Amino acid sequence: MLRCSFCGRRAVYHRRYAGVFLCDRCMIKSVERRFRRAINQNKLVNPGERIAVAVSGGKDSVACLHLLHNYCRGKRGEVVAITVDEGIKGYRDGSLPLARENAEILGVEHHLVSFKSAFGATLDEMVRIAAKRGTGLNPCTYCGVMRRHLLNQAARELRADKLATGHNLDDETQAIMLNYVRADLSRLYRLAPIYAPREGFVPRIKPLREIPEKEIGLYVLLKGIKVHLAVCPYASGIHTEIRDFLNSLEANHPNSKFMILRMFEEIRPYLKEAVPEFEMRGCERCGEPTSTRLCKTCELLQGIGLAKRRKKLISDGDS
Amino acid sequence: MAVEVRVKIVGQRSTRRVKVEPGTTIAELLKKVGQNRETVVVRLNGRIVAEEEPLKKGDLVEILPVVTGG
Known part of the structure; x- marks a missing residue:
C-alpha cells in the first residue's frame, strides 16, 4: 500500500510534479490551500465583495462555487451563481440541474440566462444557420464570445464586484499555447489571474488557475460533490489537439504545465507595450462595451441574420 | 505467470x-x-488509489475520465 508523504495514511494520488503522495485528507487540504494562495497572492477577492461565479454544472465551475462560497463566508462577502444555457442538446441539459442543485445546497442565489432568450436562438440553431450560410466559423467562436458577453452583462446587472470562472491550470496552458500558435498577442496578454479591461466589464478572476484539471476532478470525487462529467459535443480541432499534446507532455515530463505557466508569467509584463491601447464605447446595437462599432456578439449575430433580443438579462426577483 | 484483472x-x-x-x-x-x-482517476476495487499501486489477480480497475476540457 502506498502511503501519504505527509501523514502516512493510504495515498490516493501521486503528485509527480512535486514528488509526493497524498491521502484523501491531505489532497483536499492541498487543493483548498492552493485556491486560497491564488486569491491572496493576486488579490482576487477583497473583504465584503460580491462575487458572481459562472457555474455550468461541470467539475471546475462547481468546485469554484463551493470554494468561493466557503472563502467569502469568512470574509463578510457574498457569492451569486450565474449559469448560461447555450442550448447544446444532450450536453447542457445534463449539467444545468447540477448547477442549480449545487447552488441550492450552498444556499447561493442562482440566475439562469440563455442564448435562446437573449439572442433568439440556441447554439445548436446558430451552428446550423452558420453552416448553411458558410460563415466558416466554428461553434466555439459563437459559444465563447456570446457566453462571455452574457456572463459579463449578468454579473454587472447583479452588481457583482468580480466575475469568477473555473479556469484551471490545463485551461490556462492550453490558452497560452493556442495564442502562441495563432500569434495573438492581445488575447495572450489577457491571460492573467485577474483581468479588468475597462469600464463596463466586471473584472474576471480565475482562482483555480494553479490547480491541474485532474486534481479538481479528484477533489470533487473525494468531497462527494455532484458534478456533470461530460465532453462538449462541439469540442474538436486545434483545441483538443493542444489539450492532448499537453497531457502527453505532462505524462512523460511531469511539471511541464506549471513551467509553461511560469514562463508565460515572466513574459507577460513585457507584452503590455506590444498590445495596442483601444478606446471603449457602447455597441451601436446592444450598448455593451466594445472598442469597435459593433461588439463581437452583435457582429457574429449579424453574420447569421440574428440580433440580440433582450437588453436586460436579470429582471427583479429573477432567479 | 500473467494474471487477469478486470x-x-x-x-x-x-x-x-x-x-x-x-x-x-x-x-x-x-x-x-x-x-x-x-x-x-482510478478506483481499485472501489477505492481511489495512486497509479503506482501494483495489481494482483482478480482486481477490478475502474477508470474515471475526469479531464473533459472546456
Whole structure:
C-alpha cells in the first residue's frame, strides 16, 4: 500500500510534479490551500465583495462555487451563481440541474440566462444557420464570445464586484499555447489571474488557475460533490489537439504545465507595450462595451441574420 | 505467470479482462489500454488509489475520465 508523504495514511494520488503522495485528507487540504494562495497572492477577492461565479454544472465551475462560497463566508462577502444555457442538446441539459442543485445546497442565489432568450436562438440553431450560410466559423467562436458577453452583462446587472470562472491550470496552458500558435498577442496578454479591461466589464478572476484539471476532478470525487462529467459535443480541432499534446507532455515530463505557466508569467509584463491601447464605447446595437462599432456578439449575430433580443438579462426577483 | 484483472471505463458498458504480469502498476496498465494518466482517476476495487499501486489477480480497475476540457 502506498502511503501519504505527509501523514502516512493510504495515498490516493501521486503528485509527480512535486514528488509526493497524498491521502484523501491531505489532497483536499492541498487543493483548498492552493485556491486560497491564488486569491491572496493576486488579490482576487477583497473583504465584503460580491462575487458572481459562472457555474455550468461541470467539475471546475462547481468546485469554484463551493470554494468561493466557503472563502467569502469568512470574509463578510457574498457569492451569486450565474449559469448560461447555450442550448447544446444532450450536453447542457445534463449539467444545468447540477448547477442549480449545487447552488441550492450552498444556499447561493442562482440566475439562469440563455442564448435562446437573449439572442433568439440556441447554439445548436446558430451552428446550423452558420453552416448553411458558410460563415466558416466554428461553434466555439459563437459559444465563447456570446457566453462571455452574457456572463459579463449578468454579473454587472447583479452588481457583482468580480466575475469568477473555473479556469484551471490545463485551461490556462492550453490558452497560452493556442495564442502562441495563432500569434495573438492581445488575447495572450489577457491571460492573467485577474483581468479588468475597462469600464463596463466586471473584472474576471480565475482562482483555480494553479490547480491541474485532474486534481479538481479528484477533489470533487473525494468531497462527494455532484458534478456533470461530460465532453462538449462541439469540442474538436486545434483545441483538443493542444489539450492532448499537453497531457502527453505532462505524462512523460511531469511539471511541464506549471513551467509553461511560469514562463508565460515572466513574459507577460513585457507584452503590455506590444498590445495596442483601444478606446471603449457602447455597441451601436446592444450598448455593451466594445472598442469597435459593433461588439463581437452583435457582429457574429449579424453574420447569421440574428440580433440580440433582450437588453436586460436579470429582471427583479429573477432567479 | 500473467494474471487477469478486470478493467472498466466508467461511462462505458462493458468490462474488459486484461492479462498483466504480477506486480504491474496501474500506471503501466493505463498505458497498455491507451489511457493517459493525466486525464483519469482510478478506483481499485472501489477505492481511489495512486497509479503506482501494483495489481494482483482478480482486481477490478475502474477508470474515471475526469479531464473533459472546456
